[in-house]
Amino acid sequence: MRRIRIIIAAVVSLLCGASLGAQNLTDLKIGEVLVDNTEGVTDDYGQRNGWIELFNTSSGTVKFGGCYLSDDLSDLKKYHIPTSDLSTKIGPRQSVVFYTSGKSFQGTYHTNFQLRRGTTVYLVSNDGRTVIDRIDIPADLPADHSVVRVPQGVKGMDFETRVSAKPTPGTYNGDVDAKSKSEVMGEKDPHGFVLTLIAVSVVFTALIILAIIFGWIGKMSRRLQSPSPKEARPRKVKGSRKAGEMTPEIAAAISMALSRESGGEVQAAIALALHDYLGGGIHDLESLVITIVPSAGGGWADKTQTFRQSPR
């Protein structure tokens, strides 16, 4: 009973962890904001407004319905993003734009407040209290300039905040001219020697470490299994030959005899099984491999030979 409880608890905590991971609002960031829009993007109504861009930093989709946007720390619930709108989700490394038109009746993506310079924009969790992210708008931010967070580093998970004269609402804030990994490799290593050297080294290193570990595990295993003197004695086979002695010859002779009757595949399989059996055996019982097992019964007439196999 106790074991079942532990298993249930483990499963429940795993499921909880998974759901938290899939819906992690902390993966959201305010990617870019623009206050004074005179020449930039227009909304669905053809109007130019300031805007706030939300960016999903994760590799999974995040639903943000129920969260809040605000420019006032004393009123974090200023604009409630409707939960009923099915479009309120952001794909991996994607962004959405909210127009700060002050006319929330124009749709989900229109806030009920307008941005002002010198304020701070808050993205608040669906509990209405936890600030997920905030971004300060400079008091001297020029028109058509945005405050933008640009992904940095190899993973693109660190962000640098800067003022940009070229706003990019709804698109990736990184360098739009950024090159793919392949292009970078093509420039840095045009002949491929560096990648080859690294890759071959890594493959060898990984397999050498594996070989060392399994050499060591094998030694430990043999030590743990150290047989009693009686068990250590080699198994006798017909003709009082020691196990392993002459086994390849025996197996080969039998397989050659069989080759006249059947194809090479059958011959190889039977020879292998004989080789294993006579040599002490390295196979356990398994499908797709012929395994010869010494009889546990007393003799050919033993009743156990005619029993059905026990259900597993």
Place this chain on the structure above:
Amino acid sequence: MNTIVENLRQFWFFTGFANATWQNFAMILIGVVFITIAIKKGWEPLLLVPIGFGMIIGNIPMFPGLNIGVYEDGSVLNTLYQGVKQGWYPPLIFLGIGAMTDFSALISQPRLLLIGAAAQTGIFGAYLLALALGFDPNQAGAIGIIGGADGPTAIFLSSKLAPDLMGAIAVSAYSYMALVPVIQRPIMLALTTKKERLMRMPAPRVVSQREKIVFPIVGFLLTAFIVPSGLPLLGMLFFGNLLKESGVTRRLAETARGPLIDVVTTLIGLTVGASTQADKFLTGASLKIFLLGLLSFVIATTVGVLFVKFWNLFLKGDRKINPLIGNAGVSAVPDSARVSEVVGREFDPGNHLLMHAMGPNVAGVIGSAVAAGILLGFLG
């Protein structure tokens, strides 16, 4: 009367005859050749029959827009093709491979892992050559993986790095896997002396069940930590093996190595074949890919055999390794190991190399998955 003629004319435009090009017939012919080879010669029939028939399906000339082609969104073939395009099928096949692979030979002689590593140079040799022939680095990486002699890995990597070349890469990989006995034997004979071919190796030791259970767990942890990008392939391979060796999940292991792998192999073969539509497949790039694929197998086999010969310089007595198992580092399981056995017995009918060759053979599977992970990490 006019209406009937007009309808017949319209019907004619919908038939394959009206839309056929010589390229369609060429690809259908190649498909028929694949099926013939598989049936007559018995070379990789489980793969070449579905791929060959898939080629025929994919090259039936059709009127575009009927939503039946493999590249038309929402068609049946397109839906099945998503497993290739999104990379679902290869890890599922690896699950089955893991559940059917006995790593005992490798666990009993872990040093043979190095042969599997050496043979992966075929991948990087082909990568270098592909770059020299003007392919982009990502395309070169996808082409190079043909040298891993592992169809699912080739499909997985090419679907990520160079989806446009996937058909040619997959067909090339499976074709050369079918031709492993033809390609490897002359190289093995050319690079070894008669004395080396007669070399006998001591029987591998007995491997305990405990070791067999520990292997997939430790093997996975180590390789996945070093190359996380190989996770889908390595994870499934070792998971499948754990199902087999744990002794308590017999039904799951049976399903993974039986019905599951059969279903996925059928679908992957058919859809990869169907993806080789003439207009996308009959290009100069495909010819180069076939040439590079052949060279990658040659390089992998050569380096595998030479590596063992070089290693033997430092080994003494019965620690020496028969160079005829060097070819088995090419991971075409179990064909390349079988080539070692057959060639070995040509010169000494009592010298069974199969179990020794299975070590580097399965090491090759791990090695090619690791190499794929590295290429994906650098070029993906």
